[in-house]
Amino acid sequence: MEEEDDCPELVPIDSQPGLPARQIPVTIITGYLGAGKTTLLNYILTEQHNKRIAVILNEFGEGSALEKSLAVSQAGELYEEWLELRNGCLCCSVKDNGLKAIENLMEKKGKFDYILLETTGLADPGAVASMFWVDAELGSDVYLDGIVTVIDAKYGLQQLKEEKAEGLVNEASRQVALADLAIINKTDLVEEEELNQVRNTVRSINGLVKILETQRSRVDLCDVLDLHSFDCQDGAKLTEKLQLVTPTRPHLDKSILTATFEVTGDLCEDALNTFIQDLLWEKKFCNKAGEPMSVIRLKGIVSFAGKVHQVMLQGVHELYELNETPQLWEENPHTNRLVFIGKNLDKNILQEIFISTVVMDGVKKAGV
Numbered sequence: 001m002e003e004e005d006d007c008p009e010l011v012p013i014d015s016q017p018g019l020p021a022r023q024i025p026v027t028i029i030t031g032y033l034g035a036g037k038t039t040l041l042n043y044i045l046t047e048q049h050n051k052r053i054a055v056i057l058n059e060f061g062e063g064s065a066l067e068k069s070l071a072v073s074q075a076g077e078l079y080e081e082w083l084e085l086r087n088g089c090l091c092c093s094v095k096d097n098g099l100k101a102i103e104n105l106m107e108k109k110g111k112f113d114y115i116l117l118e119t120t121g122l123a124d125p126g127a128v129a130s131m132f133w134v135d136a137e138l139g140s141d142v143y144l145d146g147i148v149t150v151i152d153a154k155y156g157l158q159q160l161k162e163e164k165a166e167g168l169v170n171e172a173s174r175q176v177a178l179a180d181l182a183i184i185n186k187t188d189l190v191e192e193e194e195l196n197q198v199r200n201t202v203r204s205i206n207g208l209v210k211i212l213e214t215q216r217s218r219v220d221l222c223d224v225l226d227l228h229s230f231d232c233q234d235g236a237k238l239t240e241k242l243q244l245v246t247p248t249r250p251h252l253d254k255s256i257l258t259a260t261f262e263v264t265g266d267l268c269e270d271a272l273n274t275f276i277q278d279l280l281w282e283k284k285f286c287n288k289a290g291e292p293m294s295v296i297r298l299k300g301i302v303s304f305a306g307k308v309h310q311v312m313l314q315g316v317h318e319l320y321e322l323n324e325t326p327q328l329w330e331e332n333p334h335t336n337r338l339v340f341i342g343k344n345l346d347k348n349i350l351q352e353i354f355i356s357t358v359v360m361d362g363v364k365k366a367g368v
């Protein structure tokens with residue numbers, strides 16, 4: 001560990017010989033303009049914790065300047081690292097350079113225990129999330145722990161219901177769709193009735209998200225940090241959570257909703273890959289009105305023929321991953337549980353295609 005004058009109480013994190021260097025969790029904090037993201041960051045930084053937290057303020061996705069800075073504050077000091085954005089494709093350049101910048105910083109300033117990344121109000125957290133998620137596999141120093149969105153109790157409803165041209169999803173809804181935790185902040189400014197409406201709307205978009213209500217973004221740190229929302233530790237929790245999900249009804253015709261289904265039987269791995277790729281990449285599946293289904297977030301626990309462990313499915317936008325978990329199948333027959341959050345989703349159509357193309361012959365029986 002490097003010497004740092006201003007951080008005397010650091011917990012050494014690389015000092016255990018023989019153990020691989022620990023990966024550093026990244027929590028992405030999203031939320032509409034003025035919802036309380038910075039208030040949340042400041043609150044986390046001042047709460048008691050033994051972590052050395054680096055805060056990154058993300059300017060990605062704004063304007064077309066060729067260079068963007070990445071501001072990192074740590075122990076009260078602000079560092080800046082420049083990102084070079086090579087061509088027009090912002091998310092590709094962000095993917096390469098954002099991580100590189102973080103790695104450079106850690107080389108210069110010593111390792112962090114935790115990274116909080118505040119995105120700007122209008123940013124699509126999907127691009128930022130994928131940069132940490134994909135690279136985690138490539139032996140990166142950091143991994144995506146969770147996506148938190150802060151919602152303004154007073155203006156949130158209006159922001160979630162805003163209609164965009166050409167049926168585009170508004171930013172606030174997109175942020176809720178991707179979130180693992182939704183913090184409805186500024187509850188001091190609304191009556192119970194208004195708060196109910198915000199809560200119900202958030203729930204109608206994302207049937208899985210954990211919802212907290214706060215003033216001044218005051219949260220229990222263990223509700224925000226170390227969520228492990230994208231790795232196998234989530235697998236066991238997911239099975240429980242999925243059983244509690246109530247299918248949601250859209251608050252607007254075109255809005256995002258959560259569709260879930262359970263199907264028993266073992267799956268063919270290749271067929272599942274094709275199903276997911278047709279859904280995420282080819283946008284081959286349409287609802288009854290002929291509009292293509294569009295998935296923003298995807299999760300599931302599935303059973304592959306011949307595998308004794310549960311396999312976890314995770315997807316963000318066009319990226320997805322299938323990972324075998326340590327969890328053995330206990331129930332028999334095995335129940336595959338899937339959750340889709342997105343637009344134009346028709347649960348029945350999805351389930352029918354899934355059963356007819358992915359479930360192995362002989363056990364094609366739909367569950368609940």
Ligand SMILES: Nc1nc2c(ncn2[C@@H]2O[C@H](COP(=O)(O)OP(=O)(O)OP(=O)(O)O)[C@@H](O)[C@H]2O)c(=O)[nH]1
Nearest residue numbers: 032033034035036037038039121185186215216217
């Ligand atoms: N009444 C009330 N005001 C709050 C609460 N939390 C934060 N605020 C205020 O709301 C304003 C915006 O808070 P920020 O934390 O800066 O919000 P932000 O999401 O970081 O804003 P941007 O970075 O501009 O998108 C500030 O003036 C805060 O003091 C709350 O619970 N109640």
Ligand SMILES: [Zn+2]
Nearest residue numbers: 037038039118
């Ligand atoms: Zn802010």
